[in-house]
Amino acid sequence: MRFLVMAITLLALLLGGSSAALAQKTKTKSTTEQSQTTNLDPNDPEDLDEIVAEADAAYFADNGGDPDYAYAFEMYSLAANAGDAYSMNRLALMYDRGEHVDQDFYEAFDWYMKAAEAGLPAAMSNVASMYRLGEGVGQDYDAAMEWFRKAADNDYSYALYAIGELYLGGHGVAKDATEAAAWYQRAADAGEPNGQWALALRYLYGDGVAMDSRKAGDLAYLALVNGLDIALDELKEIGSAETSPNFRRRIQELLKSDGFYNGTIDGSFGPQTMRAVEAAFGSEL
Incomplete structure (x- = not known):
């Protein structure tokens, strides 16, 4: 007798999402448009906003073309290295998924952690998921719960669900x-x-x-x-x-x-x- 699936893997969060870490869309930048960003200064707040916008436009392919992961990676890297938490999380996702770069959970975890420590709730939840799954870091349910609670305290709704999953499965807490x-x-x-x-x-x-x-x-x-x-x-x-x-x-x-x-x-x-x-x-x- 078959029962409906009782739980959904937290890996869903890492693979993209809505309440989960910034849903994937699609866009391509022309060479001319890309060249206009080469003089942008990531330490200038207005320029930083433009860099992030360029990265999103390339990654999410808003014009209906193919994503330009190489350009997105370049722009996210500029912004992330300037301390932009959103871009740190985006960069982590690219390492996590193996987009433009080889899949590297360890590098992904490092960038997720940087973004989480910078205060981004989505990244806090992603750090928790990495601990939960043991990807890029040793499996640690206590650490997973700690970071999910931090994300939940910052009104990140997926983390509320994820904490429920830990209680349902008895992972790091009594079932x-x-x-x-x-x-x-x-x-x-x-x-x-x-x-x-x-x-x-x-x-x-x-x-x-x-x-x-x-x-x-x-x-x-x-x-x-x-x-x-x-x-x-x-x-x-x-x-x-x-x-x-x-x-x-x-x-x-x-x-x-x-x-x-x-x-x-x-x-x-x-x-x-x-x-x-x-x-x-x-x-x-």
Whole structure:
């Protein structure tokens, strides 16, 4: 008997994200445009802003072309070495992902740590994730919890979810489903899709909270419309999962109320419901 996935790896944070470390887009700079930045001084605040903007434009490919990772790396390096925490984190991500440079978790961890110590909440969470996974540094759940708490104290919503994951798995703390659910609730209240999905599973199976299939449906639907990949994947495979008919009907009700579905509210996830699920994904209603 198959159960829905009970947790989402914290590696998702490191791979990109929204509540997770600055979502990837795409852009390419022309040689002429690039040459205009060669005289910028990263120690001048206005020039520093322009350098960071140039780096983002190259990395995120806003013009619809291909990303120019080489130019982005050059500009992020200039800004990072001038003390810009955002650019330190971006540079770390490029080492983490192996973009333009060979993948190097140790170099990534060093830059994440510099950005975290400079006060960037996303970098604090990334440092915590590296400790959690043992990438670029020895695995250390206590250090992971410490840095996740620092990020959470700075209103970084993904960290609230990640702390819940540590409690759910008993990593560095006593395993406590009730405490995990409380942190997932905080994350969900802050609009974190990972927290919404994790809390949906708690309500669906009565783990750490009283079973409530309607609340589970509400939260799962929020995660879906907020674009959480695992919510889409799991709802598309719901036919082979042990889920309450009331949960499935609630999803259909929400799909119908938002105009994605016009079929019968029967809890049967046939082709029409599946098309509605895909249409609702990432709609951010």
